[in-house]
Amino acid sequence: MAGKKDNQQLTFQYTELAIYGVLFLALVAAVFVLNINLSDESRRDSEQIFCATKQQEYWGRAYRSLLKTQTTLAEYELIMGDSTQLELAEQKRAIIDSSFHLYRRSIEVFDGTVKALDKGGKITLEGVEYKIDAVQDERARKYIMDIAGRWYPRADSLIGIAHQYEGTRKLNPDMLLAAIDFAVQNDELILADNRDFIVKLGELATERQNRLQTIQVIALVASIVVFALMAVRLTISLRRQAKVIQESQSQLVQSEKMASLGQMVAGLAHEMNTPLGFVRNNVEIIRENEKEMQAAFHSANTVLKDLVEGKYSEVEKAIPEAIKKLDELEKIGIVEENKMMIESALQGIDRIQELIVNLKNFSRLDQSMMQMADVNECLDSTLVIANHILKRHVTVHKEYAQLPKILCAPAQLNQVFLNLITNAAHAIEKKGQGNLWIKTYMSTKAAEIVVQVSDDGTGIPKEIINKIFDPFFTTKPVGQGTGMGLSISKKIIEEGHKGRIEVKSVVGKGTDFFIYLPMKTEVKEEKVFESVPAIN
Amino acid sequence: MTPSQPNINILLVDDEPLVLQSLSATFRRQYNVFTATNGKDAIEIVRQNHIHVVLSDQRMPGMLGHEVLRIIKTISPGTIRILLTGYSDLDAIMNSVNSGEVFRYLTKPWKVDQLRETVSAAAEIALKVSQVYPDRAEILKNKASVPVEEIVEEEPPPPPLEQQDYLLIVEFNREQLNTMVKVFEKKYKVLPAGSIQEAFELLSKHPVAVMVTDLNLNSEDGMDFLYAVKQEYPNIVTILLTQVRDALLAIKSINEFQVYRYHVKPCSVEDLDKTIQSAFARARTYKLQPSRNIHAIAQQVAPKIIEQQATERGNWWREKLRAAKKLFGIG
Numbered sequence: 001m002a003g004k005k006d007n008q009q010l011t012f013q014y015t016e017l018a019i020y021g022v023l024f025l026a027l028v029a030a031v032f033v034l035n036i037n038l039s040d041e042s043r044r045d046s047e048q049i050f051c052a053t054k055q056q057e058y059w060g061r062a063y064r065s066l067l068k069t070q071t072t073l074a075e076y077e078l079i080m081g082d083s084t085q086l087e088l089a090e091q092k093r094a095i096i097d098s099s100f101h102l103y104r105r106s107i108e109v110f111d112g113t114v115k116a117l118d119k120g121g122k123i124t125l126e127g128v129e130y131k132i133d134a135v136q137d138e139r140a141r142k143y144i145m146d147i148a149g150r151w152y153p154r155a156d157s158l159i160g161i162a163h164q165y166e167g168t169r170k171l172n173p174d175m176l177l178a179a180i181d182f183a184v185q186n187d188e189l190i191l192a193d194n195r196d197f198i199v200k201l202g203e204l205a206t207e208r209q210n211r212l213q214t215i216q217v218i219a220l221v222a223s224i225v226v227f228a229l230m231a232v233r234l235t236i237s238l239r240r241q242a243k244v245i246q247e248s249q250s251q252l253v254q255s256e257k258m259a260s261l262g263q264m265v266a267g268l269a270h271e272m273n274t275p276l277g278f279v280r281n282n283v284e285i286i287r288e289n290e291k292e293m294q295a296a297f298h299s300a301n302t303v304l305k306d307l308v309e310g311k312y313s314e315v316e317k318a319i320p321e322a323i324k325k326l327d328e329l330e331k332i333g334i335v336e337e338n339k340m341m342i343e344s345a346l347q348g349i350d351r352i353q354e355l356i357v358n359l360k361n362f363s364r365l366d367q368s369m370m371q372m373a374d375v376n377e378c379l380d381s382t383l384v385i386a387n388h389i390l391k392r393h394v395t396v397h398k399e400y401a402q403l404p405k406i407l408c409a410p411a412q413l414n415q416v417f418l419n420l421i422t423n424a425a426h427a428i429e430k431k432g433q434g435n436l437w438i439k440t441y442m443s444t445k446a447a448e449i450v451v452q453v454s455d456d457g458t459g460i461p462k463e464i465i466n467k468i469f470d471p472f473f474t475t476k477p478v479g480q481g482t483g484m485g486l487s488i489s490k491k492i493i494e495e496g497h498k499g500r501i502e503v504k505s506v507v508g509k510g511t512d513f514f515i516y517l518p519m520k521t522e523v524k525e526e527k528v529f530e531s532v533p534a535i536n
Numbered sequence: 537m538t539p540s541q542p543n544i545n546i547l548l549v550d551d552e553p554l555v556l557q558s559l560s561a562t563f564r565r566q567y568n569v570f571t572a573t574n575g576k577d578a579i580e581i582v583r584q585n586h587i588h589v590v591l592s593d594q595r596m597p598g599m600l601g602h603e604v605l606r607i608i609k610t611i612s613p614g615t616i617r618i619l620l621t622g623y624s625d626l627d628a629i630m631n632s633v634n635s636g637e638v639f640r641y642l643t644k645p646w647k648v649d650q651l652r653e654t655v656s657a658a659a660e661i662a663l664k665v666s667q668v669y670p671d672r673a674e675i676l677k678n679k680a681s682v683p684v685e686e687i688v689e690e691e692p693p694p695p696p697l698e699q700q701d702y703l704l705i706v707e708f709n710r711e712q713l714n715t716m717v718k719v720f721e722k723k724y725k726v727l728p729a730g731s732i733q734e735a736f737e738l739l740s741k742h743p744v745a746v747m748v749t750d751l752n753l754n755s756e757d758g759m760d761f762l763y764a765v766k767q768e769y770p771n772i773v774t775i776l777l778t779q780v781r782d783a784l785l786a787i788k789s790i791n792e793f794q795v796y797r798y799h800v801k802p803c804s805v806e807d808l809d810k811t812i813q814s815a816f817a818r819a820r821t822y823k824l825q826p827s828r829n830i831h832a833i834a835q836q837v838a839p840k841i842i843e844q845q846a847t848e849r850g851n852w853w854r855e856k857l858r859a860a861k862k863l864f865g866i867g
Binding site for chain 1: 551552554555557558559561562565595596597598600622644645646647648651
């Protein structure tokens with residue numbers, strides 16, 4: 001169940017992350033697309049500007065050619081009749097030809113550029129073909145439209161006049177005049193429009209650039225926001241995970257407690273079953289014996305009663321029967337047996353009582369956490385609880401020094417001692433038989449009590465000796481140890497008692513654990529009142 | 537009170553002197569009582585005396601109870617072995633169940649009546665069995681010099697394989713039944729039974745030597761089924777193959793239904809095959825030396841002990857089995 005829930009949560013977290021990722025990417029992509037778009041538009045703009053520049057240039061050329069044509073034509077007409085100046089007239093004629101040709105080409109290019117800027121399309125300028133987009137933005141287009149509005153109605157006649165001349169070499173003076181009229185009238189305007197158009201395009205480009213910059217800034221801000229959100233969410237889920245881990249850790253601590261409790265109960269049950277077994281057996285035997293004694297007592301009583309009442313004839317019969325029964329009792333030693341059975345039953349009951357006292361001492365459930373206690377006594381009651389795991393294969397050697405009572409949490413210390421003793425028992429079990437030494441002494445260096453728990457078991461390999469105090473570290477098969485025993489022990493000693501726990505081990509030789517407990521003796525001063533008012 | 541039988545020797549083993557004192561007082565008027573506080577002393581006593589019944593504690597310093605009993609079995613096969621265990625030993629027992637071949641497991645604290653009844657049944661069986669081992673002196677001579685650690689269990693050489701012996705497999709789950717049949721049909725003459733009725737019919741028709749059975753038999757209590765089979769066919773060697781790893785159940789099945797081995801599903805084919813082979817050897821031993829089957833003797837000399845444990849349902853199945861026997865009867 002929990003696993004499924006965890007999985008769901010994990011999927012949810014991953015989905016969330018994925019959404020953030022997609023958002024982030026989308027923003028980056030948007031900026032990218034906008035940039036591509038911008039460079040596209042810039043290209044278009046520069047082409048349009050190029051086109052407009054060329055338009056202006058060719059207009060100017062056409063205008064100048066036209067004017068030149070007109071002046072040359074006037075000169076030509078002056079000397080046309082003069083036969084002496086035939087050569088000069090011919091020269092003039094050639095100039096007219098060439099300038100009019102230039103006019104035609106320029107005016108055609110101008111026509112092309114006007115159409116291209118207005119409607120879009122391909123145009124060849126100086127041998128290179130350009131594809132020009134129609135000007136879309138109204139603010140720029142109006143200049144183009146202004147030029148187009150002037151140009152289109154007259155385009156045919158202005159281009160037509162050039163074509164006509166090319167074909168016939170004759171110029172319609174009216175048409176030429178009209179063309180020059182148009183050119184003179186519109187030259188300024190067309191130039192102004194073109195200039196304005198180019199300026200406008202530049203303005204528009206700047207505007208677009210600014211807009212794009214704004215969008216880029218917005219996108220950047222948005223992606224920072226998304227990033228921040230992602231970070232916050234990750235932190236939250238990490239925190240949650242840490243909390244889950246913490247919870248499961250405290251659960252493990254609890255289960256370690258339960259495990260040591262279970263061990264204690266199992267040990268106790270076993271230790272009690274033995275005295276309970278023989279006490280029960282003894283009581284049943286006493287009951288059986290008592291029946292026989294009662295029968296003998298009854299016979300003897302009958303004899304006495306008969307004697308008192310003077311029924312001598314019956315006494316003669318009853319006496320041998322009573323004597324036989326009493327002899328029988330004597331023979332099998334029923335009285336002694338009962339005595340012995342009662343004595344040993346009492347011993348058994350004492351032993352059960354002792355066990356219960358030890359259990360109480362071990363758990364100290366009825367006492368407060370920190371108190372003055374004798375560490376030797378703690379060790380003794382722990383040894384009683386651990387007896388069932390030691391009895392079979394471990395010889396226990398106790399070397400206690402006289403110790404002052406210290407301020408400690410006896411129930412917790414007992415848990416530590418039980419853990420160390422159990423580990424020692426297991427280490428010895430792997431070897432078969434062995435010894436356990438429990439020593440207590442005062443440290444020579446500091447005001448400390450030292451508890452040394454040593455065994456000659458298998459020892460701890462060098463590779464793992466640094467890990468044994470880590471939570472969850474265990475060498476036992478799955479399900480047999482929580483791997484929390486020593487880490488909890490360390491916590492109890494170091495955090496609960498401000499002491500130290502150290503280990504030395506040689507593989508194959510055995511292990512020594514040292515617990516150093518500071519000799520704290522001061523109990524918080526007791527007061528009757530929180531504060532005593534000054535008496536005057 | 538039970539009449540005194542001073543020619544019977546019983547040995548009590550416990551590391552707790554007060555327990556020995558108490559038990560001695562319980563038995564001293566009926567039997568010659570020997571006591572030992574550890575396994576080594578106990579084995580020495582068995583070597584030097586003709587001990588009929590040994591009652592040992594399981595948890596002792598040095599050697600564990602079931603180890604002591606196993607060694608005693610090899611020194612003196614005629615000695616009936618009883619193990620006294622505390623509840624916290626149950627897991628350890630579970631592991632030793634299959635090697636001890638103990639007559640009874642008793643749990644602490646015990647009741648005097650029950651203890652006396654069990655010991656007296658054991659004594660009667662021992663008397664019968666001791667007639668089969670007249671050459672005890674020689675066994676002792678051979679084993680006397682061997683250190684305790686080196687004594688190993690010895691089965692008498694198995695008699696030649698007899699082809700007409702059948703292996704009955706009782707399993708309610710048809711799929712599992714077919715798997716087992718497939719695995720074993722090449723080696724043994726297998727009879728598959730998917731229900732109690734089928735098992736009864738097969739038992740009546742064929743000479744079955746070894747039976748492998750589950751305890752979960754389609755809502756019927758496997759214990760009742762075992763009771764019925766064991767009552768009618770005491771020489772069939774039974775192997776339990778069950779999903780429940782329950783020491784109390786194992787002890788009960790050994791105490792009351794003389795189950796030979798207890799296997800927990802899933803087990804390896806090799807292990808089960810080994811067990812089946814040794815079960816066949818055991819079945820042949822029973823056939824050739826009926827007095828080796830202490831449970832069958834128990835049934836003869838102390839039927840009360842066995843029958844008082846039967847349930848109504850168990851007896852009902854026993855009647856059914858008897859009827860099947862008559863119907864298909866091969867004797």
